[in-house]
Amino acid sequence: MHASILKYFVEVARCGSIRKAAQNLYVASSAVNRQILKLEAEMGTDLFDRLPNGIRLNAAGERMLQHIRATLNDYHLMRSELDELKDExxxxxxxxxxxxxxxxxxxxxxxxxxxxxxxxxxxxxxxxxxxxxxxxxxxxxxxxxTFMSKLPAGLEVAGQVALPPGVVMAFSHPLAKKERLSFADCRDHAFLRLEGPSPLQGVVSPRFAEFWDLVTPSVICNSTILLKRLVASGRGISFFSKLAFADEIARGEVVWRPFDEPNVNALTVGIITPCQRxxxxxxxxxxxxxxxxxxxxxxxxxx
Missing domain, CATH: 3.40.190.10 (Periplasmic binding protein-like II)
Structure with a gap:
């Protein structure tokens, strides 16, 4: 199959829309649609379900996507190996x-x-x-x-370390005097958090989820850099692994305290890679x- 067909198919599958895919690819919608129809004709079956608000991969399309991703991965692998043969x-x-x-x-x-x-x-x-x-x-x-939980089939762990999430705060914060902290300890203090769902969603106990849903943060933002500065300046506490505050901890600008929660403390940070590619x-x-x-x-x- 021609490379442009592969590229167009993957982008349409990702966007769920020929128009959006065409915008991302900087080509006309008609060109993308023509390539998709050509591919379906070559395969002898529809690869997408046409819906009122877009298109969606059907079972045949899902299988085609798997094949294309494997093909593109093999292509990039081959290019890398050729570069090595050229000592590049x-x-x-x-x-x-x-x-x-x-x-x-x-x-x-x-x-x-x-x-x-x-x-x-x-x-x-x-x-x-x-x-x-x-x-x-x-x-x-x-x-x-990422933080490690039960991995789905098809992934493996290249390495992991014991750096679970805990509570970070300025050195002068009242909670810094305690060796371990419960969710109840944190509830009455200004809480700073990243925008979006809990960073530990699906990997810790329901008690953490309950705390996350009930607490009213004093600051919500989408920037870790901003949160780090606010924590160091004493504006509140936040939940992070030591990994995110390594330099600040080393300089004594913040302190990190573990949760009084065995399942949280058992979490590790891991590096994952695919098994099948x-x-x-x-x-x-x-x-x-x-x-x-x-x-x-x-x-x-x-x-």
Whole structure:
């Protein structure tokens, strides 16, 4: 199949609309529609259900999408291998991770890797922890970093460390005097949180979900950088892994306290990759470096 058909099909499947896909691809809607019809004619079956408000993959379309993603992955893998044969350290690394890792951890990892592989390009996205695994499993990204829960079939853990979420606050905050904190301890203090669903949605007890739903935050925003500054200045408390505040903790600007909740404290931060897709050698090297860096951070924060 021609490369443009593959590209058009994947974008239409992602958008659920030929018009939106055409806008993203910077081509005419008629061109996209023509390619989709051509593909369906070649396959001898409809691949989409046509709905009043768009189109949706049917069972045949879902199977086609799996095939196309595998084909594109094999193509990128082949290109990376050809580059290596030419002694060129090229390739493309795709990473999806929870937002708190974008302040220090991931930038440092990319900077370090870029010194060894200056020609490598990257696609990196920030999402909520619960969205990481589905995006790696679906083939949108090859590497994911998130709080670990039960993984769906098709994913494996490249490495994980014991850096569970806890309560972060300014050194002078009253709760800093306690060794462990309950949800009840936190309820009467100004609470700062990221916009959207709980970062621990689906991975901890109902008691956490109840607290999350009942508490009234003093600040809601979509920027980890802003929350970090507000926490350090004493404007309130927030829930993060030590990983998100490594530098601030080392400088004594904030303190981190664990929850008095065994199931929360058992959570780990992990790096996940797909089992059923062969990763390029450059992505494999990036994962190896990421695991090493994660373990280094764990060691520095627990000693």
């Amino acid at each position: 350290r090229k390739g493309h690394v795709t990473v999806v991770a929870m937002d708190s890792l974008f302040v220090d951890f991931l930038p440092a990892a990319v900077e370090e890797f870029s010194e060894l592989y200056p020609a490598v390009t990257y696609s990196i996205a920030a999402v909520t922890p619960s969205e990481v695994a589905p995006k790696v499993l679906g083939g949108d990204y090859d590497v994911g970093v 062969v990763l390029s050698s450059v992505t494999t090297e990036f994962v190896r470096g990421l695991v090493h860096r994660l373990k280094q951070v764990e060691l520095s924060l627990t000693t």
